[in-house]
Amino acid sequence: MRVRCCRPIDGCPARIQPSPCLPLPYRFFPSWHFLRLVACNDSVYSFVQYLFSQLRVDGKPPSSLWRRTVIIGIIGVGHLAASILSGLVGAGVDPADILLSPRGQAHALSARWGIPLAADNDDLVNRADIVLLSVRPVDAHTAAADLPWRPGQTLVSFCAGVTISRLEAGPARVMRAMPLTSAAINASPTVCFPATGPAIAVLEKLGPVIPLGSEEEFEVATVNxxxxxxxxxxxxxxxxxxxxxxxxxxxxxxxxxxxxxxxxxxxxxxxxxxxxxxxxxxxxxxxxxxxxxxxxxxxxxxxxxxxxxxxxxxxxxxxxx
The missing domain is CATH 1.10.3730.10 (ProC C-terminal domain-like)
Structure with a gap:
């Protein structure tokens, strides 16, 4: 992969002007933190900062390429999960950023949208950042237990009537949500508790999100x-x-x-x-x-x-x- 700067830098001394379409290794600028380290004075830092703003990789600014991809895993691939997948893909989520547990309708949906399958639930939790749990409520506790949860991960349970205390996700955050099958057309009003930023961003792709203030309120709202x-x-x-x-x-x-x-x-x-x-x-x-x-x-x-x-x-x- 090659990165090019194709514009002269106004006000920059001629001795450090880049030549037209100067090729630069993409790996040379891994982050702004590195740029601050290599800048030995204000003028050099200003030059590098401007140079960075002109870079393009395959037509995209590096900041968009370096933004970490969030992997969405789904355990329990039934009717509701199929609606959610339709909504996510319809909202522009890259199928490569979704991971399915290899059961239920997973193989058919994988073939339809090109969504990768995990080897098993352990593999899915190891690789995903946000895990959507869409199994039958009676199976929720067993499905979430003894998986390799890690700090910074979020488990979002769609299992009606299953309280947060009944979901064992170790150091991961647990959020309850209740989307509707209208998620398939990005029209699901989805209640949730407690509101967790990255997971909210996923649910918003399915329709309007309504955060609630307590688990008791969430239970009442689930009747909807x-x-x-x-x-x-x-x-x-x-x-x-x-x-x-x-x-x-x-x-x-x-x-x-x-x-x-x-x-x-x-x-x-x-x-x-x-x-x-x-x-x-x-x-x-x-x-x-x-x-x-x-x-x-x-x-x-x-x-x-x-x-x-x-x-x-x-x-x-x-x-x-």
Missing amino acids: AAVYGWAQDLIRQSANWATARGGDAMAMRKLAALTFVAAGRLIAETDKPMETLIGELVTPGGITELGLGVLAREGQPQAWQAACDAVLQRLSGRVPA
Whole structure:
């Protein structure tokens, strides 16, 4: 690899001007710390500093090439992991910077995107900087235990209901997160606790990240992963109802889905209280009021709250899996 400086240096004495396109060994400038060591006085340091700013390696500034690559390892390559991989690759992560545990869908996904496979979980943890744990909750403790964790590494657990205290990762930092399968299209709202810088940067490639203040709050927020599925079922029911009454199936599917997106965005992107937003829709004697009345009489609000409570109890370990 060759590095070239192709511009004259203004104000630099002629005796130390580089010749046009002067080839320089890339290894000569490993870091700014080295430059400070070799600069014996201000003028020499200024010259070397300017020279460094003109360097290019394969068209890129050295600072971008010397920035250490973060390796993302994934243990547990199932449906959620496949969605996350799709999102990471779609966000521009180099497949070579991802490492998969060689189980589940790993071989198929490796062949699809050119993602390398680790020999086993020990090999994966030895090589990765951030490890995403996406196994079944019942397998989480065993999957993380007795691996060669090291300081500076981060384990991010996607295992619902598994507390940080149940994950043995030695000197590595442990963070819990709950992405959704919409990570595949970089649209997953992902809650996490505690917020850890490098891991947050990875999760942000999948959609907006919502850091939380405690593990208890995280447990409550994890119920949203179930709500996500319920919302999809409501979309399905609405689309099917309209199709059964003569609507075009694809048009009704799109309309129902985008209606939920629109309702969610309006709530997420305004500071108005949710009660105010709903109140603005409920015209006395109108169709929104009519429908809400039917749902209330049929017990929908109570049923929805009961479903949320049941999920939280399961996550908290008060109801057997």
